[in-house]
Amino acid sequence: MSLVTFADVQSAAAQIASVAHRTPVITSHTLDERVGANVFLKCENLQRMGAFKFRGAYNAMSRLSEAEKSRGVITFSSGNHAQAIALSGKLLGVKTVVVMPDNAPLTKLAATRGYGAEVIQFNPAETDRKALAESLASEHGYSIIPPFDHPHVIAGQGTSALELIQDVGELDMLLTPVGGGGLLSGCALAAKGASPNCKVIGVEPTLADDATQSFRTKTLTAIPYPNTIADGTRTVSLGDITFPLILENVDDFVTVSEQAIKEAVRFAFFRLKLVMEPSGILGLAALLSGGVKPAAKVGVIISGGNIDAPTMSLILSEADASD
């Protein structure tokens, strides 16, 4: 029996229904003609705080006991999960603490504090962030909600694929970005439950293909500090919970180049009029670059849209006549 099941995803969907956006599914004639398939983009960049992470964070936090809620929640993340925890805490009246490296971007620091979290900074050269969070949790009685390796987080993330299938019907193929594997493992559970013939494919940057290697070798493989523009996939490896779920429910992996990621961000900007971050657009990049041969009816999880101005301006400035 797996630690997380399709029933958990269905339960998470009910748990978050009144607070999360049921994000729109976008289609494009231009995209369909270009890739030769019917493509349905599940736009989690339009989710609250700009990424799917709100689903898992809220599902996990709202299921804590009243005693746990009264003591507070801590997490370690400098990315979208930090904002998701902060926003969930604001909505649920739970104190939140985020452990963040002292070299994290000021915009992320400000956004996390803006949602009301206490931010504790540390020097990543001297301190392990997970150990620091565990020590603080033990000292103050905080509950830890980690970024991906947690059953309620995984089940929450899977609700994005569940909604997509509910809205457009069964799929032949589902493409999902992979960082720590919370989104992919949850979406694979949802797809296998709601659309059993759907082939589920994880997409990674070629520069950060630890999950692809782990899947192919069936051995958890780590890549420290991968240098990809897709910052949300810079996780070192899959987790103890996500890895077995992925081995069980995912059909294949593909990787995409940095160039393909940037071209997809431009396509989304100029053709779809949507702001998608590099980590969020991996599935679309795989389709546009030909890295995956599409089935007839393809769902793509667009996982987030939190991109800063210099990164977007740089990507737009590289546009050429072929875009």
Added chain:
Amino acid sequence: MSLVTFADVQSAAAQIASVAHRTPVITSHTLDERVGANVFLKCENLQRMGAFKFRGAYNAMSRLSEAEKSRGVITFSSGNHAQAIALSGKLLGVKTVVVMPDNAPLTKLAATRGYGAEVIQFNPAETDRKALAESLASEHGYSIIPPFDHPHVIAGQGTSALELIQDVGELDMLLTPVGGGGLLSGCALAAKGASPNCKVIGVEPTLADDATQSFRTKTLTAIPYPNTIADGTRTVSLGDITFPLILENVDDFVTVSEQAIKEAVRFAFFRLKLVMEPSGILGLAALLSGGVKPAAKVGVIISGGNIDAPTMSLILSEADASD
């Protein structure tokens, strides 16, 4: 009896239903909290070719007789209407000709040709584009579909407001950008027909407030070459058909500064993850800048998302801590 009626808008909705996107209506907790109202954004930036213009162009072209269709269609525009005519011609198998100044941006030239239109360039210092189009129409038997001053174009544009009201129910207020007034006059007809208590407000850049002046003085007023970043509102004046419709059905006008327009583009980018062009975002700019006092339930037509990379990068680079 007006030249265009609510029944014409309803008829246009049926005419375009199978080809136009029924664009999503986006809501945002952040936006609602900031402006103190329930705001519904009708996202015509997500329409085919990136703007509402497809609605009117297709409605007009598809109603031509078979003989007229076989001779072709001509228009004069360097903006979104040119692409809308080109795309409509491609879908309907109608030859299209677009008269465009020889200083038009290469991207717009390429996009219009990309949809299959023949582009005829002229020197705007020497030639009047409308006269040139009329001369070519007379010579070749083309039908002219102008950018806004045409009953079927106006009725088509009004379908955006009709869909919005159908999707979210009656509104207290509707904010719509104004260039030549095709969108505003069509949307005002839709609102008065489908949501009779809705206050309809046109929004213009302060630098291009010819329609506001015309409305207040009840005299058609022109502003040649207004120097606003909202290029879609650089039309010289309202038209002979749109002006009386606006006097009859629009309740008020407001204007927004260039700064307010740019701040709204940044808000859409960073908070909503949507690409909106300066001309398309005027209603949102009026709300965010406090230029209009919102009613409880406000609809906003976001009319387009066709913005080039240098303009977006410039706007993003001006972001400050208050955004």
